[in-house]
Amino acid sequence: MSDETIRLATIGRIIRRRLRLLLVLAVVGALVGYGTSLLFPPRYTTSASILLPGAWQERELLTQAEIATSSVVVDRAAAALRWSGADGGKLRERVSAKAADGNIIKISGTAETPERAQRLSDQVAKEFVSFAARIAGDSANPGAAGPEALRQLVAQAGRRITELADAADPGRTVESVQGRTELTKLRTALQEAMKKLDQANPAAGKATMVVMGPAARPAGEAPPTRVQLIVAGALLFFLLGVIGHLTAARTSRRLRTEPEIAAALGSALLGTVDVPGERPVHRPEGRGPQARIRRLLGTDIPWDITAPQASGDEAGRQLRYRRVCARLRDQLPAARRLLVVVPDGDEIARRAAGQLAAEAEAENDPSASSSSRGCPALRVVGVSVSRPLVPDRDAESGALVVLSAGSWTPEELAGIAGACADARHEVVGVVVAAPVRARPTRSADDPPDGAAAAIAVGLAARGGSV
Structure with a gap:
C-alpha cells in the first residue's frame, strides 16, 4: 500500500470517527463567515468598454490602461460626480482598467449600489477619453499647429504647385519644361515628407477613442458575496479540523506496541x-x-x-x-x-x-x-x-x-x-x-470447522463432489 493510500485512508477514518465534531466546526466556520460578511458591505462592479481604432501595440495598450486609472483621470471623475466622502484617492481604489483583445480598454468601477457603480464606470471612461484626446492634441488647443494642421498646409501647397505647373508655358521652351519638372519634384517631396511624419508619429494617424455604450448595471454582488464567505468559512474550519487531527496524530506520544x-x-x-x-x-x-x-x-x-x-x-x-x-x-x-x-x-x-x-x-x-x-x-x-x-x-x-x-x-x-x-x-x-x-455464532446443525474439513477430504479421496 502506497503512502498516499495510507494518508487517504487516515483522512477517511478521521471523517468517519469525528464527523460530529467536524460538522460542529463547519457550522462555527459558517457563522464566522456570516459575521465577516456583516463587517464588509456588499459591493457591485461593472465595466465600460472603450475602443481604440487603428493599429496599437501591446505596450501602448498597457500604457493607455495605466492612464485610465491615473490620478488625473480619477480626480476629474470625482469632481464631476461630487459624491460625499469620495475624493479621488478613495475612488482610485475602486477603479481598475485592463487591456482586452481587439484594442479595447475595459474600465471597471466598484461601489455600494449598482447605480453608483454604473455612474462611476461611465464617468471615468468619459474623462479618460477626454484626457487622451487632450494628450493627442485634438481638443486641448485647436489653434495650435498640430499634425493635422500641417497635413492641411501640405495639401494646400500641393494644389498651389499644380496650379503653377498648369499656368506655366506647356513645354514650348526649355525653361518652362525645367520649371514644371522642379514643381513636380517639390510636390513629390512634400508627400514623402508627410508619409515619414505619419510613420514617426503613429498616434497622429489614429482616430479618436470611442466609448462603446454605457456600462451595464450589475445584477449581483461582486465577489466575495455573503454566500461565498459562509461556504468558505465552513470549508476552512472543516479542513482545519482534519489538519488538526493529522497534526495531533503525528505528535501523539501514546504507546501502541x-x-x-x-x-x-x-x-x-x-x-x-x-x-x-x-x-x-x-x-x-x-x-x-x-x-x-x-x-x-x-x-x-x-x-x-x-x-x-x-x-x-x-x-x-x-x-x-x-x-x-x-x-x-x-x-x-x-x-x-x-x-x-x-x-x-x-x-x-x-x-x-x-x-x-x-x-x-x-x-x-x-x-x-x-x-x-x-x-x-x-x-x-x-x-x-x-x-x-x-x-x-x-x-x-x-x-x-x-x-x-x-x-x-x-x-x-x-x-x-x-x-x-x-x-x-x-x-x-x-x-x-x-x-x-466476534465471529457470528454457529448454529447447532452446522458442523465444526475441523469436521467440515475432514468430510471434504474424505469425499475428495473417494472421488465424490465437494
Whole structure:
C-alpha cells in the first residue's frame, strides 16, 4: 500500500470517527463567515468598454490602461460626480482598467449600489477619453499647429504647385519644361515628407477613442458575496479540523506496541488477551458538562485506534486468559492474591480484567483439576490517570497492570507505576487487551470447522463432489 493510500485512508477514518465534531466546526466556520460578511458591505462592479481604432501595440495598450486609472483621470471623475466622502484617492481604489483583445480598454468601477457603480464606470471612461484626446492634441488647443494642421498646409501647397505647373508655358521652351519638372519634384517631396511624419508619429494617424455604450448595471454582488464567505468559512474550519487531527496524530506520544508499554511500566509482558465487541467501546461515563460534551461530539475515544481484527472462537479467547493465569502461577507460585490495576477510562482493559479475574476464580474452584489450581486471586481496582492513587498493600503480593494499546502516554504509565510503588505494590506483569470482532455464532446443525474439513477430504479421496 502506497503512502498516499495510507494518508487517504487516515483522512477517511478521521471523517468517519469525528464527523460530529467536524460538522460542529463547519457550522462555527459558517457563522464566522456570516459575521465577516456583516463587517464588509456588499459591493457591485461593472465595466465600460472603450475602443481604440487603428493599429496599437501591446505596450501602448498597457500604457493607455495605466492612464485610465491615473490620478488625473480619477480626480476629474470625482469632481464631476461630487459624491460625499469620495475624493479621488478613495475612488482610485475602486477603479481598475485592463487591456482586452481587439484594442479595447475595459474600465471597471466598484461601489455600494449598482447605480453608483454604473455612474462611476461611465464617468471615468468619459474623462479618460477626454484626457487622451487632450494628450493627442485634438481638443486641448485647436489653434495650435498640430499634425493635422500641417497635413492641411501640405495639401494646400500641393494644389498651389499644380496650379503653377498648369499656368506655366506647356513645354514650348526649355525653361518652362525645367520649371514644371522642379514643381513636380517639390510636390513629390512634400508627400514623402508627410508619409515619414505619419510613420514617426503613429498616434497622429489614429482616430479618436470611442466609448462603446454605457456600462451595464450589475445584477449581483461582486465577489466575495455573503454566500461565498459562509461556504468558505465552513470549508476552512472543516479542513482545519482534519489538519488538526493529522497534526495531533503525528505528535501523539501514546504507546501502541506491547514492548513499549512494558518498558514504560518497568515490568514484563505476560500476554495479550482479546475483548470481543462489534462497536467501539466508550470510556466510562464521566460527570459534568465536559464529559457530556465529549460523548456528544464523539471525542471520548481516540479516533486513530485501528479497527478491531476478526477474532477466533470463544475457546481460543479463553485459552489466552488461561495462559496469562499460568504465567502468573509460574512467576509467583507462593502468591495468593494480586491487585489488578486498570486505568480509568479504558473500558476494554476493564472488561479484560473482569474476564481475567473470573478465569482465575474458576481455576481456584475446588472442583477444578489439581494441575490448574494455584492461580492467585485477582482484585480489580480502577486508577485515575491524571492523579493515580493505588490502595495500600494488604494481602496482595503485587500488582498486575491491564490496559489497552494506543491510549496512554509514557508519562501516564510512569505515573501508574509510581503510584503502585508508593502503595508498596510491585508491578509483577503487564497484560495488554486488544478489541476484536466476534465471529457470528454457529448454529447447532452446522458442523465444526475441523469436521467440515475432514468430510471434504474424505469425499475428495473417494472421488465424490465437494
